[in-house]
Amino acid sequence: MNAGPSPVPLPYSAPDLQRLLGADWSRLLWTAYRWMRTARALDERMIALQRQGRVGFYGPGTGQEAVSIAAGLATHENDWVFPGLREQLVALVRGHPLGTYVHHLFADGLDPGLGRQMPCHPTAREVHQVSMSSCVGTQITHAVGCAYGFRFRHDAAVALAFFGDGGTSVNDFHAGMNFAGVFHLPVVFCCTNNQWAISMPVERQSHVAELASKAAAYGMPGRRVDGSDFIETYLQLSQALEAARRGEGPTLLEFVIYRMSPHTTSDDPGRYQPKDWKERAAEHDPMPRLEQLLGALGLLSQDLVREMDRQIDATLREAVAAAEATPPPGPDTLERDVFAPSQPVAGTD
Ligand SMILES: Cc1ncc(C[n+]2csc(CCOP(=O)(O)OP(=O)(O)O)c2C)c(N)n1
Numbered sequence: 525m526n527a528g529p530s531p532v533p534l535p536y537s538a539p540d541l542q543r544l545l546g547a548d549w550s551r552l553l554w555t556a557y558r559w560m561r562t563a564r565a566l567d568e569r570m571i572a573l574q575r576q577g578r579v580g581f582y583g584p585g586t587g588q589e590a591v592s593i594a595a596g597l598a599t600h601e602n603d604w605v606f607p608g609l610r611e612q613l614v615a616l617v618r619g620h621p622l623g624t625y626v627h628h629l630f631a632d633g634l635d636p637g638l639g640r641q642m643p644c645h646p647t648a649r650e651v652h653q654v655s656m657s658s659c660v661g662t663q664i665t666h667a668v669g670c671a672y673g674f675r676f677r678h679d680a681a682v683a684l685a686f687f688g689d690g691g692t693s694v695n696d697f698h699a700g701m702n703f704a705g706v707f708h709l710p711v712v713f714c715c716t717n718n719q720w721a722i723s724m725p726v727e728r729q730s731h732v733a734e735l736a737s738k739a740a741a742y743g744m745p746g747r748r749v750d751g752s753d754f755i756e757t758y759l760q761l762s763q764a765l766e767a768a769r770r771g772e773g774p775t776l777l778e779f780v781i782y783r784m785s786p787h788t789t790s791d792d793p794g795r796y797q798p799k800d801w802k803e804r805a806a807e808h809d810p811m812p813r814l815e816q817l818l819g820a821l822g823l824l825s826q827d828l829v830r831e832m833d834r835q836i837d838a839t840l841r842e843a844v845a846a847a848e849a850t851p852p853p854g855p856d857t858l859e860r861d862v863f864a865p866s867q868p869v870a871g872t873d
């Protein structure tokens with residue numbers, strides 16, 4: 525097992541969990557833990573494959589998994605997700621097949637996006653998750669526009685906008701937050717404050733002590749959440765989603781997390797992060813934290829974890845082998861999903 529130190533004593537007893545999460549609490553925590561191990565294994569495998577030249581690029585979500593998993597488990601089927609770089613896990617938790625995601629990472633002929641996007645920018649339409657818009661912060665206005673659409677369609681769905689600490693500095697943050705506040709739209713703004721925008725530390729990104737405080741300027745609640753505590757994250761997300769669904773408008777949630785990886789495989793954080801960053805980040809790793817809780821509740825054993833890892837490894841091996849055996853999208857796909865079938869123009873041959 526991967527039991528690292530936990531900074532905070534584990535605060536939840538079984539009756540607490542039953543009260544907070546409902547009768548099915550142990551299944552929820554197990555599902556979350558399994559996804560954490562899956563996501564961690566996926567990140568490790570993809571970084572290794574990128575280093576071997578088999579995948580072009582990768583943006584890991586290591587250290588940020590609790591937020592994505594909680595969002596995946598707290599949303600309803602009809603909600604829409606507008607992810608940043610590190611929230612592809614939300615789509616997987618909501619049912620996008622892992623094998624399809626790996627086809628996307630390899631940009632092969634079975635990638636639903638037909639190899640036209642960078643890796644980690646999948647299209648998962650069947651679970652209502654759009655392809656990431658790479659320009660920082662643009663997901664914010666896209667989600668708000670979608671929520672405005674829900675209003676016209678009398679649709680009781682919520683849009684989730686994910687963006688980083690860096691995303692709070694771009695124009696789209698103001699435009700999106702203001703519009704959602706004024707029109708009282710069903711949006712949950714999820715700021716994943718991993719304390720870095722590539723090499724820019726959050727203290728130089730913004731002069732406020734808490735990014736959540738920016739919500740006040742738009743007339744909506746803002747809450748700072750420990751994003752390495754799966755349970756707290758899940759509860760806050762559920763509450764904000766339900767408020768939006770009841771017509772109570774948007775919420776800004778600032779999840780304080782620690783980026784435990786380089787920004788992407790193109791980055792070398794050794795050039796700008798303090799020497800002790802890795803150790804500090806490891807103290808806030810959400811995985812050992814949930815692991816310790818499950819262990820303390822008697823729900824986890826070394827054997828169970830070993831078996832879980834064996835299954836995850838087999839699934840990943842199979843997905844990578846399938847992707848490597850799939851040819852790239854053929855030239856006949858060039859116009860697919862791009863042009864409508866051509867119509868003859870009246871009066872011409
Ligand atoms: C408009 C824009 N400016 C700059 C970039 C280059 N860029 C890509 S990611 C990134 C930092 C994003 O940081 P943050 O919003 O905190 O998200 P994180 O990567 O930490 O999850 C930058 C500056 C970009 N993609 N778009």
Ligand SMILES: [Mg+2]
Nearest residue numbers: 688689720721
């Ligand atoms: Mg960041």
